[in-house]
Amino acid sequence: SEPLAFFGPAYGVDGLPGPSPWRIAGLSLDRLAGIATPPRSLARARTALLLAAPLLIAGLVSLARTDAIVERIPSPMFSRTGQESVAAMLDAAGTTHLVVSDYETCGVLEQLRPHIEVIHAWPLTARRGPRVLPELLRFIAGRPDTDFLVVEASQPMGYNLRPTASRLRKAAETAGVRVERIAALDDDRAVLYRVRAAGPISE
CATH class of the missing domain: 1.10.287 (Helix Hairpins)
Structure with missing residues (x-):
């Protein structure tokens, strides 16, 4: 075949x-x-x-x-151009600490941007599912200068967490944090959020 x-x-x-x-x-x-x-x-x-x-x-x-x-794979983390686009977005945003929520990013940014501290949330997502989002946002908000990267997954797998803006808004209210969208690739294939102390979500 x-x-x-x-x-x-x-x-x-x-x-x-x-x-x-x-x-x-x-x-x-x-x-x-x-x-x-x-x-x-x-x-x-x-x-x-x-x-x-x-x-x-x-x-x-x-x-x-x-x-x-x-x-042609929807996830930007499969192709070199997609990976470099995500890395350039992080550079433009001045990201130095990052939490990512999808499995397909694992190991990519560590190679492209070794100066960025990357924490992977997919093991926790695999165990807890989407309900872990408020807890994850509180964790990010408690770490200084840490951003949250949401990447479009190639398929809806259990260890990938890709919340919509409305889900983020609801989770932010539950967690008592403020989530601000600060950068994105075309078609929102990758979106970068800043998670800080309590407040409403910024569109």
Whole structure:
């Protein structure tokens, strides 16, 4: 099957092609070679090498398409351009301490911006679910100069927490903190919030 086909159901990427015709042709011709030449013979080896060409072409085509397909995954943390966009947003906001709420960010920002202290909330989210949000906001508000990054996940998995503005407003009221939206990527694929002492949410 197509090596990248699993990205469709796993990461919400539509319109991926089916099995490559080159691969189908290569496997079919290999079956014919098994009939036309004796096993473990030089003729079989030469024929197999010749018939491997379609499979090689199929692999090269899949490899050439990889970057374009990865760029179509909704989460910005899968592609280099998306990761760099998030890092640049943090730089512009002057973020030095950060709490992130999705699993797919794990390890990325530590490599791109090692000077930023990153705390991952996904283990707590995996155990407690969305109801952990007020507690998480109180935790962030209690840490000086700590921001909260919400990233669009590739799929709605249990360890990813991506609250909407209305959910954040309600959670902020419950937690007795103030949440201010300070930066975002296009289409809100990543949104950066500042969490501070009690007060209403800022749109």
